[in-house]
Amino acid sequence: MIGYYVHHQGRGHLHRALAVQQALDEPVTVLSSLAPPTGHPGDWVHLDRDDLGIEPREPTAGGRLHWVPVGDDGLAARMQQLSAWLATARPRLLVSDVSVEVALLARLHGVPVVGVVLPGRRDDAAHLLGFDVADRLVAMWPPTATPAMLPGLPARVVRRVEAVGALSRQPVCEPAGAGGRRPGPPRVVVLGGAGGSAISAEALAAAMRSAPGWEWQVCGPPGPWVADPHALVCDADVVITHAGQNAVAEVAAARRPAVLVPQDRPHEEQRVSAAAIGAGGWPVLVEETFPSDGWAARLERAAALDGRRWASWCDGAAAQRFAAVLAGDPVGAPA
Template sequence: MTRRPIGYYVHHQGAGHVARARLIARALDRPCTLLGTFHAVDPGVASVLDLPDDRIGEGFDGRDHAATRPLAFHYAPLGIDGLRGRMARIAAWAAAADPVLIVVDVSVEIALFARLLSVPTLVVRLPGDRTDAPHLEAFRGAERLLAFFPETLDGGANPDWVRAKTEHVGFLAAEPTGDRPAEDGSLVVVYGRGGAGGHGADLAAAARAVPERQWHVLGPVADVPSAMPANLHLHGWVGEIGPHLDRAALVIGAGGDGLVSGVVARAKRFVCIPEPRAFDEQVATARALAALGAAIHRPAWGPPEEWPALVRAGLALNPARIASLGRGDAAGRAARLIGAMADGLDPGDRAPRCVG
C-alpha cells in the first residue's frame, strides 16, 4: 500500500529552517516533499516543490503593513505575481499528492491556506512574543504545535492552551561525532545567512582590544579596513562551522536556531548578540539564556573598550549551564512525532477522494 506523503513547508529567511527540514525529512519513514523557495540553498533531499518567491523586496520583515490586510494574516499584499504563483503551485501539489499532513516552518499564511485546502497541519512555533491574532489563529487551526527549543525557554506571555498544544523536542543540531578538535583558546564570531553580517572596523577594534586571543569570523563582513590586526581572521562562508565551534573557547553570535543549537550541542560558552527579527524571537532567546546563566546577553556589538570585560565574563560562564539545555536526537524525536501524527491521520480506511 502506498503511504500518503507529508509536505514540509520551509521559510526562506535564514538557513535554519531548511537545515532542520532536511534532517527531519531524511529521518521520516514516509515520503516527504519540501515546499519552499530554494534558489539560494540546496534543500538536500530528492522530493522538492520549488516555489516562486513572494517577497516584495529584500530586507522586509515578513509583514505587508497594508491598511486593508485581514487581521488573520501578516502578509497578504495585492497584485504580487510571485505570491499568486506560490499559492497556486501549493494547491496543485496538494490536489495531486493528497498529503496526509503539512508541517509548516514557518508561515501563518501557509498554515491557514493548508487548512482551506483541507490538509491537517503541524505548525512550528518559534521563540518570541507570538500572541498576535495571526499567530494565534494559525496555532488554533493546527493539529499540534512543534517547538525546536526546550520548554525551559518558553516565554511566559504564551496562553496556556498554546503551551498545552506544543511538543518541545529541543534544540535541533547535527550531533558532534568522532574525534573533535581540542579548544585552542580562540574566539569565534558567527554571522548567519538571515542577518546583516559584521562590520570590519568593529571587528578590528574588538580584536585590538583583546590582543591575547585569536579572533575567527565566519560569515559575511562588510567595510573591511585595509589595516587588519594580526589576530583577526576573516573566513567568510564556510561549509561546516562545527570544527570552528569545537576549537573555540568562546562563541559570539546572534540568537538564531542554528547557532544556538550548535553551542548547546557542544557546551560552548556563548555571548549572544541578537539580530532584529519580527516578534523579537532572538531577543527572547538571548534573555532566556542569560536568565539561566547559560550565556551573556549583549543587545549590540558595543565599543572596543567594553570587549575585554565582556570576553572575561563570557569565559567565566559555566558551560554545564548551556549543556543542560540539550537533549540529543531532536531530529529523531521530531520525525517520530510527525510520523505518529501521520499514521493517526491516515489509518488506511480513508474514503476515496472526489477529484473533479
C-alpha cells in the same frame, strides 16, 4: 508522505527540515523558494517568491495574516503551486516552518498541519490563527524554557506546544578536558548568520583591538561566509553569535560558552530568545548591542562558563523527537 514547507529567510528552517527528513521513515517533499541542496535525495517543489514586488499593498489583510499583498503576481503563483501540489499529492500532513498562510491553505485542503513555533512575542491575530488551525505545535527548545520563549501567548496555546529541544544539524561534541586543549592563544569565533549581521566591520575591528591576546576567527557577516563552521566552533574557547535558533543550537551542540548579541528581528524573536537563555542558567553572556571595547575581560568571563550546561538545551535527539511528533507519537522531554 509528508510535505514540509521551508521559509526562505535564514537557514534554520532548511536545516531543521533536512535533519527531520533523515530521522523519518516515510518520504518527505520539501516546498520552498530556496533551491535544493546539492545531492538532496527527496522531492522538492520550488515555489515562486512572494516578496519581490514594489511597495506591497495591504499585506496583512487588516492584521489577520502576515503576508498577502494585494495584486502580487508572485503570491498568486506561489499559492497556486502550493494548492496544486496539495490537491494532487494528498500528503498525510504538512509541516509549516513557518507560514500562517501556508498552514491555513493546507488546512483548507483538508490536510492536517504541524506548526513550528518560533520564539518571540507572537500573540498577534495572525499567529493565533496559525496556532489554532494547526493540529500539533512543535518548538525547538527544552520544555522548561517555553513560558520565557513565548511571553504573552495565551495559556491555551502554550500548553499545546511540544518542545523537543534545540535541533542542531551537527552531533553533540563534548568538550575535551584541560589536557586535550590545543596549544596557542585562546580562540574566539564570531558566528554570523545567513540573515545578515548588525555588527559593523569597524566595531568588530575595535573589539579585536581590545582583546589582543585572543585569536579571532570570523565566520559570516561582516566576514566571509562559511557554510559549515562546525569544526571552528568546536575548537573555540568562546563563540560570539546572534540569538537565532540555528546558531544557538550549533553552539550548544559544540558545548561552547557564548556571548549572545541579539539582532532586531520581527516579533522580537532574538531578543526574547537571548533573554530567556541568559536567565535560564545556560552558559552565555548576553549583550543587547555589540560592544566595541572591553572584550578581554568579557571573553575571560565567558570562557569560565561551563559549556557542558548546554546539555539541557540540546542533547542531540531533537530531530528524532520531532519525527515522533510527525509519526503521531507522544514526545518525551529532553533529558
